[in-house]
Amino acid sequence: MKVLVLLLVVCSLQASLACMCAWETPQQKFCRADFAIRGRVISTSPQGQMSIKYLVRVTEIYKGADLMPAQDVEILTASFDSLCGIPGLQVNTEYLLTGHKSQGDLTISICNWIEKYDDLTSSTRQSLTAVNCDDTV
Template structure:
């Protein structure tokens, strides 16, 4: 094989690996606490899929069709969003570009997502999407009573020790360094709530807060 041929295949291999790396990095999301996902989302609903199809939603700048997966859903409850009932959710057709796979078998989900200008709801792998049965009792209750109270707070994820907050309006999320999972005790059982002095602190449980803050300054 000639040097030119070798160069061609080396170049082709580099381009291929570059493309694989590009696709792999195309969907990169930092884990977020369920409360942060709630606060950052336009729409938060409990729903189940009743149908799925691949649809064209327009064309790109080159005239190629843009496809999306359309999930027809039955909305069970809306925790945040619009006064209109959401009956369909759209996502990209591949996980490489952050597309989400939902099961069409009656399973109920808690779904957070963005509301487009035309009123359609879109979701990606960066959104918080969890089977309803997998959520803790505190998480379910916090969707209506707790999370919104802390949307002015900032939840800072600790990825390695030492870590700290930069101000009183932050809560330090330590599940990863303590439990080696982002679905640990603070994600399942705590909400970051703003107090009367505008500082924020972790609060455990779903009842009305009294003095049960996870704060070493409180007795």
């Protein structure tokens, strides 16, 4: 009986620590973001046990040009999806990345719009240069 109670407590604790994001459309995620870029992951490296640093070569800036210090930028995320991190970006793959500037660092999370660029439809790709953030709720 004690084992069952302990198991229930542990399961409840894990569920309460899971990442939760409000549901948003891609346009809302884009508009809420500090930056939106098309970029190719050049490398990935752990930053301790809790975060990952991606080195990303920026190929196009849709939003936040003032936040991009160079063609190659470092973007941080949590190491675990349960902490809202994006641990699975692949080296040599191009992505649409939206995110925030937090304490001087560029950051991404599962609450942002992160998608392989090749998976975007042609109409979505074209609309990225003309997103109207005045119409978002």
